[in-house]
Amino acid sequence: MSVSYDGGRHWTGLAVSHGHVTYENPAKGRTVSFKHRIADRKGNASAVTVYDAYAGK
Secondary structure, three states, X not given: OEEEOOOOOOOXXXXXXXXXXXXXXXXXXXXXXXXXXXXXXXXXXXXXXXEEEEEEO
């Protein structure tokens, strides 16, 4: 999983532990975006990107 604080121009990897991730909330007036890729043992893969998931307060 990855997080971006600049609309997806730069991504930073996040560690997933027991189905959870830790990241910083965006600064006031800024947004946060998320990207994740997943694959099963048969090679089936999927990706989801959520731009501007929410804004900081």
